[in-house]
Amino acid sequence: xxxxxxxxxxxxxxxxxxxxxxxxxxxxxxxxxxxxxxxxxxxxxxxxxxxxxxxxxxxxxxxxxxxxxxxxxxxxxxxxxxxxxxxxxxxxxxxxxxxxxxxxxxxxxxxxxxxxxxxxxxxxxxxxxxxxxxxxxxxxxxxxxxxxxxxxxxxxxxxxxxxxxxxxxxxxxxxxxxxxxxxxxxxxxxxxxxxxxxxxxxxxxxxxxxxxxxxxxxxxxxxxxxxxxxxxxxxxxxxxxxxxxxxxxxxxxxxxxxxxxxxxxxxxxxxxxxxxxxxxxxxxxxxxxxxxxxxxxx
Amino acid sequence: xxxxxxxxxxxxxxxxxxxxxxxxxxxxxxxxxxxxxxxxxxxxxxxxxxxxxxxxxxxxxxxxxxxxxxxxxxxxxxxxxxxxxxxxxxxxxxxxxxxxxxxxxxxxxxxxxxxxxxxxxxxxxxxxxxxxxxxxxxxxxxxxxxxxxxxxxxxxxxxxxxxxxxxxxxxxxxxxxxxxxxxxxxxxxxxxxxxxxxxxxxxxxxxxxxxxxxxxxxxxxxxxxxxxxxxxxxxxxxxxxxxxxxxxxxxxxxxxxxxxxxxxxxx
Numbered sequence: 001x002x003x004x005x006x007x008x009x010x011x012x013x014x015x016x017x018x019x020x021x022x023x024x025x026x027x028x029x030x031x032x033x034x035x036x037x038x039x040x041x042x043x044x045x046x047x048x049x050x051x052x053x054x055x056x057x058x059x060x061x062x063x064x065x066x067x068x069x070x071x072x073x074x075x076x077x078x079x080x081x082x083x084x085x086x087x088x089x090x091x092x093x094x095x096x097x098x099x100x101x102x103x104x105x106x107x108x109x110x111x112x113x114x115x116x117x118x119x120x121x122x123x124x125x126x127x128x129x130x131x132x133x134x135x136x137x138x139x140x141x142x143x144x145x146x147x148x149x150x151x152x153x154x155x156x157x158x159x160x161x162x163x164x165x166x167x168x169x170x171x172x173x174x175x176x177x178x179x180x181x182x183x184x185x186x187x188x189x190x191x192x193x194x195x196x197x198x199x200x201x202x203x204x205x206x207x208x209x210x211x212x213x214x215x216x217x218x219x220x221x222x223x224x225x226x227x228x229x230x231x232x233x234x235x236x237x238x239x240x241x242x243x244x245x246x247x248x249x250x251x252x253x254x255x256x257x258x259x260x261x262x263x264x265x266x267x268x269x270x271x272x273x274x275x276x277x278x279x280x281x282x283x284x285x286x287x288x289x290x291x292x293x294x295x296x297x298x
Numbered sequence: 299x300x301x302x303x304x305x306x307x308x309x310x311x312x313x314x315x316x317x318x319x320x321x322x323x324x325x326x327x328x329x330x331x332x333x334x335x336x337x338x339x340x341x342x343x344x345x346x347x348x349x350x351x352x353x354x355x356x357x358x359x360x361x362x363x364x365x366x367x368x369x370x371x372x373x374x375x376x377x378x379x380x381x382x383x384x385x386x387x388x389x390x391x392x393x394x395x396x397x398x399x400x401x402x403x404x405x406x407x408x409x410x411x412x413x414x415x416x417x418x419x420x421x422x423x424x425x426x427x428x429x430x431x432x433x434x435x436x437x438x439x440x441x442x443x444x445x446x447x448x449x450x451x452x453x454x455x456x457x458x459x460x461x462x463x464x465x466x467x468x469x470x471x472x473x474x475x476x477x478x479x480x481x482x483x484x485x486x487x488x489x490x491x492x493x494x495x496x497x498x499x500x501x502x503x504x505x506x507x508x509x510x511x512x513x514x515x516x517x518x519x520x521x522x523x524x525x526x527x528x529x530x531x532x533x534x535x536x537x538x539x540x541x542x543x544x545x546x547x548x549x550x551x552x553x554x555x556x557x558x559x560x561x562x563x564x565x
Contacts, residue, residue, distance in 0.1 A: 024390075024475075025398055031387035031406065031446060034379075038443045039409055042420025051425060085476070096319045099312045113554055119321045121546045122498070122504040124523050125539040129326030131531070132333055137342040141330060169323060176319075230413025232507055237527055247415040247507075254419060264423075269415045274413070281322065 018087055037194045049264035061265035071249065071266065078246045079273060080237075081160075082228035085167045089175035090217050092168065097176045098213075101183035112180070119173040127237045129158060130166040133240070158240040166234045175220040182216025183209075211289075218285045222278045229274045246270045334536035341531065352537040362522060362534070369519035372434060373503035376441035380497040383442075385442055389483075392454035403450075410447045417444075418511040425512050432514035440508050445498035452497070455564025456490030457483075489560035491552040500546065 053060050065071050100111055120124060133139045134156040141153040156162055186209065194204040232247040246266055253263035329343070335354055336345030350470045356362050387406070408418065421440050422431075430436040464486065468478040484491070506520035513521060519538070526535050 028390045028398060028402060030383040031450070032402070034383060034439065036407075038421075038439045039417065042417055042424045042440075043412060044420070045423040045427075046416055046420040061543060072339075092319065095312060096316050098367070099316045102312075109558075110555075111320075113550070114320055115323065117547055117550050118327060118342075120500050120550050121327055122520065122523075122539075122542055124506060124520055124527065124558065125330065125503070125542050126327065128523075128527065128535060128539050129330050131527075132329050132341060132343060133326050135341050135363060137340070139343045142343050147318060167465055169326065172319070194526065225412055226413075230415055232415055233524070234339040250415050251507075251510070254422065260419075261418055267413075267419055273418060292301060 001176060011037045024183050046264045046267050048267075049260055050268045051265075052261055061200075061261045062269070064262055065265040065269050074244055074249050075246060075266075075269060075273070077242075077244075078270070079132070079277070081163065081167075081243070081245065082225050082231075083277075085171065085228045086162060086175075086215075086221050086225035088164065089171050090179075090221050093172050093175040093179060093211075093220065094217060095192060097179035097183055100176070100180050101186075112177075115176055116173050118169070119177075123233050127166055127172055127234050130162065130169070130238055133167070134162050148254060157238055160243055163239040163243045166238050167228060167231060170231075170234060171224045174227065177222050177225060178220035179216045180211065182219070183213050186212045205296055210260065214289070215285075226274050229270060302416050303453070330536055330539045330543060334533065334540040336533065336536075339533065340532070352533040355532075355534050356537050356541075359534075361517070362519075362538070365517045365519045365522040368434070368516060369450055369503055372438055372441060372518065373499045375435075375497050376438045376445065376502040377499035379438065379443035380442040380449050380498040381491060383492065384446050384498075385487075385491055387446075388450045388453035388457060389479075391450055392457035394458070406450055407447045409444050414444070414505075414507045418508040421508055422511045431512055432516050433512075434516065437509060437513060437518075438502075440512075441502035442498075444505065444508075445501045448497050448501065449494040452494040453487060453490050456487040460486045489557040491555055496549055496553045500549070 012029050050061050051059070052055050052158060065075070096115070100108060100115070131138070134151045135141070136155075136157070138156075140156065141150075142261065144150045145152075190208050190212075191201075193206045194208055195201065199207070229245075230247050231245055232251065235243045235245045235250050247270070250263045250270075253259045255268065307319050313494070333341060333374070335342070335348050335350065337347035337349045337351075338345075378400065390396070391403050391406070393399055405528045417440065421436070425436050427432050462483070466482045467534045468482045469475070469524045473481070504520060506518075506524055510524065517525075523535060523538060526532055
């Protein structure tokens with residue numbers, strides 16, 4: 001019986017044997033079935049609708065979505081806003097993640113929990129919070145009027161700035177979490193070694209910590225960018241008509257104008273644009289780090 | 299060695315900055331709470347007077363209560379479904395070096411990357427084809443798919459950490475696979491399974507876009523909040539938001555407590 005303990009880890013031989021591993025493949029089946037029918041099928045349906053014309057296959061929906069006009073403007077606006085939001089998340093989140101990662105593990109847990117708790121509060125509630133803060137008689141306006149900085153309430157809601165502030169707040173915990181988990185894998189004794197060899201802490205940070213944590217920052221950027229692309233609730237509630245995002249446009253197409261084909265094409269464009277940008281960034285980053293690695297070996 | 303400016307500023311600047319980030323993340327949430335007891339009909343900060351009227355309005359309104367109960371039912375059902383099948387899948391996905399894990403792992407993350415609006419639209423198209431429009435159980439299935447990536451990553455993380463040595467030992471000693479799972483594997487990963495379930499519950503309970511597209515007249519709580527925020531923005535929303543914030547914070551801290559206690563008793 002002792003041979004059972006030394007079973008190969010991949011369990012290939014064991015799968016056929018009497019002591020099959022606890023994790024046989026059929027355990028994947030329920031998840032796979034659900035995934036197939038409730039994820040692949042609907043997304044496939046969107047792809048199908050997007051290329052359906054009056055008679056058979058047609059690109060007319062894509063022409064309407066991408067041709068000059070309001071849809072293209074909204075598409076570029078969405079890409080631009082998401083780009084900015086993702087960059088802001090990285091810039092704001094990096095020092096916070098750095099601080100978290102440099103805490104001793106004992107007090108790290110509570111701080112991390114405080115950062116992550118907003119993530120589990122409904123986006124509707126988080127957006128409502130910004131209405132309370134930025135509204136005509138909200139916190140900021142009351143304070144500004146109270147100290148006499150302005151005469152009347154400032155228009156802060158329904159502006160691009162409000163969308164930025166609220167979207168970054170919604171996505172920031174995600175960015176911090178991704179960067180933090182990369183930073184905790186960095187071997188701190190490398191920094192110690194650089195200090196011993198006479199480098200200043202700043203030099204150590206720039207030449208050792210920053211490059212090693214850059215991968216996490218890029219991953220965080222890509223994730224927040226893709227998530228921002230699909231935003232629907234926040235721009236609809238705190239943005240003006242100019243901040244309409246693709247997701248809001250799709251919702252209008254579906255519920256008001258009932259143009260399912262155009263809505264589907266807009267959806268596909270959103271997915272394709274998202275993956276293209278993320279793919280390009282990943283490629284650029286790989287090339288950049290490849291080059292720097294090459295430079296380092298000289 | 300002389301301390302440089304970088305080091306000194308790092309000592310004070312970073313903690314101050316971090317507190318700033320925390321305020322940015324938490325303050326808008328905490329400010330919602332006083333708004334729920336303010337007497338004014340419109341949102342005014344600072345709050346005026348003190349009243350529980352908006353809470354009473356919430357609990358007295360059939361519309362709000364129905365929506366809440368419907369959301370609770372959907373969230374409970376989809377959390378159970380997602381946790382059960384996600385845990386089963388995690389048993390396979392956590393097995394390092396297996397082909398199935400390598401292929402299926404990233405694929406299951408799909409719902410995290412594809413914007414929900416696409417899935418919502420697709421769900422509408424499929425549901426209207428199969429006459430599932432407005433169906434509670436249809437939404438349960440979609441919410442379960444949304445939660446699946448969270449469950450599989452949480453549970454396979456725990457499985458990788460504990461390893462399967464004990465389960466193998468149980469098998470060697472003659473336990474059947476399901477016995478080894480119930481008596482050996484599950485107890486060791488229970489905290490992860492519980493927190494995965496809690497998160498799956500919240501993912502469904504908060505979900506708006508899919509419900510908006512396919513639920514029709516069967517309003518869920520987020521749909522009701524959404525409608526209120528878009529049209530009248532009553533203080534009842536502040537009361538509901540406060541309840542949601544309190545419940546969410548309690549659940550997250552409790553789930554963390556369970557995990558930490560398990561870690562302590564294990565170590």
